[in-house]
Amino acid sequence: NAGVTQTPKFQVLKTGQSMTLQCAQDMNHNSMYWYRQDPGMGLRLIYYSASEGTTDKGEVPNGYNVSRLNKREFSLRLESAAPSQTSVYFCASRVGAVRETQYFGPGTRLLVL
Amino acid sequence: EDKVVQSPLSLVVHEGDTVTLNCSYEVTNFRSLLWYKQEKKAPTFLFMLTSSGIEKKSGRLSSILDKKELFSILNITATQTGDSAIYLCAVGGSQGNLIFGKGTKLSVKP
Numbered sequence: 001n002a003g004v005t006q007t008p009k010f011q012v013l014k015t016g017q018s019m020t021l022q023c024a025q026d027m028n029h030n031s032m033y034w035y036r037q038d039p040g041m042g043l044r045l046i047y048y049s050a051s052e053g054t055t056d057k058g059e060v061p062n063g064y065n066v067s068r069l070n071k072r073e074f075s076l077r078l079e080s081a082a083p084s085q086t087s088v089y090f091c092a093s094r095v096g097a098v099r100e101t102q103y104f105g106p107g108t109r110l111l112v113l
Numbered sequence: 114e115d116k117v118v119q120s121p122l123s124l125v126v127h128e129g130d131t132v133t134l135n136c137s138y139e140v141t142n143f144r145s146l147l148w149y150k151q152e153k154k155a156p157t158f159l160f161m162l163t164s165s166g167i168e169k170k171s172g173r174l175s176s177i178l179d180k181k182e183l184f185s186i187l188n189i190t191a192t193q194t195g196d197s198a199i200y201l202c203a204v205g206g207s208q209g210n211l212i213f214g215k216g217t218k219l220s221v222k223p
Contacts, residue, residue: 043156043213048208048209048210050209058210100211102211104149106155107154
Protein backbone atom coordinates (compact mmCIF):
# COMPACT_ATOMS: atom_id res chain seq x y z
CA ASN A 1 0.00 0.00 0.00
CA ALA A 2 1.97 3.01 -1.29
CA GLY A 3 -0.35 5.75 0.02
CA VAL A 4 0.75 9.08 -1.47
CA THR A 5 3.78 9.08 -3.76
CA GLN A 6 5.67 12.04 -5.19
CA THR A 7 8.30 12.41 -7.88
CA PRO A 8 10.99 13.58 -8.05
CA LYS A 9 12.45 13.50 -4.55
CA PHE A 10 14.91 16.29 -5.29
CA GLN A 11 15.38 18.72 -8.16
CA VAL A 12 17.69 21.62 -8.98
CA LEU A 13 16.47 24.19 -11.50
CA LYS A 14 17.88 27.35 -12.96
CA THR A 15 15.79 30.51 -12.82
CA GLY A 16 13.29 30.51 -15.68
CA GLN A 17 13.22 26.75 -16.20
CA SER A 18 9.95 24.85 -15.95
CA MET A 19 9.10 21.57 -14.33
CA THR A 20 6.19 19.45 -13.14
CA LEU A 21 5.94 17.79 -9.76
CA GLN A 22 3.95 14.58 -9.83
CA CYS A 23 1.69 13.22 -7.11
CA ALA A 24 -0.38 10.06 -7.01
CA GLN A 25 -2.49 8.37 -4.34
CA ASP A 26 -3.87 4.86 -4.27
CA MET A 27 -6.36 5.32 -1.41
CA ASN A 28 -9.31 6.30 -3.63
CA HIS A 29 -9.40 9.72 -1.97
CA ASN A 30 -11.48 12.47 -3.49
CA SER A 31 -9.50 15.52 -2.38
CA MET A 32 -5.87 16.33 -3.06
CA TYR A 33 -3.67 19.23 -2.00
CA TRP A 34 -0.33 20.84 -2.71
CA TYR A 35 1.54 22.57 0.14
CA ARG A 36 4.92 24.18 0.38
CA GLN A 37 6.99 24.20 3.54
CA ASP A 38 9.54 26.89 4.24
CA PRO A 39 11.63 27.41 7.38
CA GLY A 40 9.71 29.42 9.96
CA MET A 41 6.58 29.53 7.77
CA GLY A 42 4.92 26.20 8.37
CA LEU A 43 2.95 24.45 5.64
CA ARG A 44 1.05 26.71 3.26
CA LEU A 45 -1.58 25.66 0.75
CA ILE A 46 -0.77 26.32 -2.92
CA TYR A 47 -3.66 24.66 -4.76
CA TYR A 48 -6.19 22.01 -4.03
CA SER A 49 -8.65 19.77 -5.80
CA ALA A 50 -11.77 18.96 -3.84
CA SER A 51 -12.78 16.30 -6.34
CA GLU A 52 -11.83 15.01 -9.76
CA GLY A 53 -12.34 17.72 -12.36
CA THR A 54 -12.05 20.69 -9.97
CA THR A 55 -9.10 22.77 -8.83
CA ASP A 56 -8.90 25.92 -6.73
CA LYS A 57 -6.29 28.37 -5.51
CA GLY A 58 -4.99 28.25 -1.99
CA GLU A 59 -3.03 30.75 0.04
CA VAL A 60 0.07 31.05 -2.21
CA PRO A 61 -0.87 30.13 -5.83
CA ASN A 62 1.20 32.68 -7.76
CA GLY A 63 3.74 31.10 -10.09
CA TYR A 64 2.08 27.69 -10.07
CA ASN A 65 -0.49 25.75 -12.04
CA VAL A 66 -2.09 22.40 -11.31
CA SER A 67 -3.82 19.59 -13.15
CA ARG A 68 -6.06 16.95 -11.66
CA LEU A 69 -5.37 14.35 -14.30
CA ASN A 70 -7.73 11.76 -12.84
CA LYS A 71 -8.83 10.69 -9.38
CA ARG A 72 -5.38 9.35 -8.52
CA GLU A 73 -3.07 12.03 -9.88
CA PHE A 74 -2.58 15.72 -9.12
CA SER A 75 0.38 17.53 -10.64
CA LEU A 76 1.95 20.90 -9.83
CA ARG A 77 3.69 22.89 -12.56
CA LEU A 78 6.18 25.71 -12.29
CA GLU A 79 6.21 27.48 -15.65
CA SER A 80 9.15 29.79 -14.96
CA ALA A 81 10.92 28.92 -11.74
CA ALA A 82 12.16 31.67 -9.42
CA PRO A 83 14.53 31.45 -6.43
CA SER A 84 11.57 32.29 -4.17
CA GLN A 85 10.11 28.92 -5.12
CA THR A 86 12.95 27.09 -3.46
CA SER A 87 11.08 25.00 -0.92
CA VAL A 88 9.92 21.54 0.05
CA TYR A 89 6.66 20.61 -1.66
CA PHE A 90 4.19 18.18 -0.15
CA CYS A 91 1.21 16.59 -1.76
CA ALA A 92 -1.60 15.36 0.46
CA SER A 93 -4.93 13.63 0.04
CA ARG A 94 -8.00 12.97 2.10
CA VAL A 95 -11.18 10.97 1.68
CA GLY A 96 -13.38 14.03 1.22
CA ALA A 97 -15.68 16.27 3.18
CA VAL A 98 -16.54 13.65 5.78
CA ARG A 99 -13.08 13.06 7.24
CA GLU A 100 -10.58 15.83 7.81
CA THR A 101 -7.40 13.77 8.16
CA GLN A 102 -4.94 14.35 5.35
CA TYR A 103 -2.19 11.93 4.39
CA PHE A 104 1.06 13.32 3.06
CA GLY A 105 3.55 12.21 0.45
CA PRO A 106 7.30 12.13 1.16
CA GLY A 107 7.90 15.56 -0.34
CA THR A 108 9.94 17.04 -3.18
CA ARG A 109 12.88 19.25 -2.29
CA LEU A 110 13.29 21.94 -4.96
CA LEU A 111 16.25 24.27 -5.28
CA VAL A 112 16.04 27.12 -7.78
CA LEU A 113 19.34 28.82 -8.53
CA GLU B 114 -8.21 35.42 9.43
CA ASP B 115 -7.83 31.81 10.51
CA LYS B 116 -4.61 31.12 12.36
CA VAL B 117 -2.83 28.56 14.47
CA VAL B 118 -0.08 29.44 16.95
CA GLN B 119 2.19 26.85 18.50
CA SER B 120 4.52 27.21 21.45
CA PRO B 121 7.27 26.81 22.22
CA LEU B 122 8.93 26.91 18.79
CA SER B 123 11.69 24.63 20.04
CA LEU B 124 12.35 22.53 23.09
CA VAL B 125 15.29 20.46 24.31
CA VAL B 126 14.72 17.79 26.96
CA HIS B 127 16.42 14.65 28.24
CA GLU B 128 15.19 11.11 27.87
CA GLY B 129 12.54 10.31 30.45
CA ASP B 130 11.25 13.86 30.74
CA THR B 131 7.61 14.75 30.17
CA VAL B 132 6.84 17.51 27.68
CA THR B 133 3.78 19.59 26.89
CA LEU B 134 3.33 21.23 23.52
CA ASN B 135 0.80 24.00 23.07
CA CYS B 136 -1.47 24.99 20.22
CA SER B 137 -3.95 27.86 20.16
CA TYR B 138 -6.22 28.64 17.26
CA GLU B 139 -8.67 31.07 15.78
CA VAL B 140 -10.87 29.70 13.03
CA THR B 141 -14.39 30.25 11.78
CA ASN B 142 -16.60 27.18 11.86
CA PHE B 143 -14.28 24.97 13.86
CA ARG B 144 -14.58 21.32 12.93
CA SER B 145 -11.42 19.60 14.09
CA LEU B 146 -7.86 20.01 15.31
CA LEU B 147 -5.13 17.63 14.20
CA TRP B 148 -1.64 16.82 15.45
CA TYR B 149 1.11 15.56 13.14
CA LYS B 150 4.67 14.40 13.76
CA GLN B 151 7.29 15.30 11.17
CA GLU B 152 10.69 13.66 11.19
CA LYS B 153 12.86 13.77 8.10
CA LYS B 154 10.10 13.66 5.56
CA ALA B 155 6.32 13.75 5.45
CA PRO B 156 4.09 14.72 8.38
CA THR B 157 2.50 11.63 9.85
CA PHE B 158 -0.88 11.77 11.50
CA LEU B 159 -1.12 11.43 15.31
CA PHE B 160 -4.52 12.59 16.54
CA MET B 161 -7.68 14.32 15.49
CA LEU B 162 -9.82 16.07 18.09
CA THR B 163 -13.34 17.24 17.46
CA SER B 164 -16.27 18.49 19.46
CA SER B 165 -17.28 14.90 20.10
CA GLY B 166 -13.79 13.71 20.99
CA ILE B 167 -11.82 16.16 23.07
CA GLU B 168 -9.26 13.76 24.53
CA LYS B 169 -7.13 11.18 22.76
CA LYS B 170 -4.39 8.87 24.00
CA SER B 171 -1.99 6.54 22.26
CA GLY B 172 0.78 5.01 24.30
CA ARG B 173 2.93 7.76 25.77
CA LEU B 174 1.20 10.46 23.75
CA SER B 175 -2.01 12.17 24.72
CA SER B 176 -3.86 15.26 23.65
CA ILE B 177 -6.78 17.34 24.87
CA LEU B 178 -8.86 20.02 23.24
CA ASP B 179 -10.37 22.97 25.08
CA LYS B 180 -13.01 24.38 22.72
CA LYS B 181 -13.95 27.12 25.13
CA GLU B 182 -10.43 28.50 25.45
CA LEU B 183 -9.50 27.57 21.85
CA PHE B 184 -6.38 25.57 22.52
CA SER B 185 -4.99 22.08 22.55
CA ILE B 186 -2.03 20.45 24.23
CA LEU B 187 0.01 17.44 23.24
CA ASN B 188 1.68 15.58 26.10
CA ILE B 189 4.52 13.14 25.70
CA THR B 190 5.56 11.20 28.80
CA ALA B 191 8.83 9.31 29.34
CA THR B 192 10.33 10.84 26.22
CA GLN B 193 12.72 8.83 24.04
CA THR B 194 15.25 9.96 21.43
CA GLY B 195 12.86 8.65 18.78
CA ASP B 196 10.38 11.35 19.81
CA SER B 197 12.71 13.98 18.38
CA ALA B 198 10.77 15.64 15.59
CA ILE B 199 8.75 18.66 14.63
CA TYR B 200 5.21 18.47 15.96
CA LEU B 201 2.62 20.24 13.87
CA CYS B 202 -0.81 21.39 14.92
CA ALA B 203 -3.49 22.12 12.30
CA VAL B 204 -7.16 23.04 12.10
CA GLY B 205 -9.57 22.51 9.25
CA GLY B 206 -9.87 25.49 6.91
CA SER B 207 -12.79 26.72 4.83
CA GLN B 208 -11.25 25.32 1.62
CA GLY B 209 -11.06 21.81 2.99
CA ASN B 210 -7.39 22.35 3.61
CA LEU B 211 -5.51 22.29 6.88
CA ILE B 212 -4.17 25.49 8.43
CA PHE B 213 -0.90 24.69 10.13
CA GLY B 214 1.03 26.30 12.92
CA LYS B 215 4.76 26.75 12.50
CA GLY B 216 5.48 23.69 14.57
CA THR B 217 7.41 22.86 17.72
CA LYS B 218 10.84 21.32 17.22
CA LEU B 219 11.44 18.79 19.99
CA SER B 220 14.94 17.46 20.63
CA VAL B 221 15.32 14.62 23.12
CA LYS B 222 18.88 14.13 24.36
CA PRO B 223 20.10 10.73 25.61
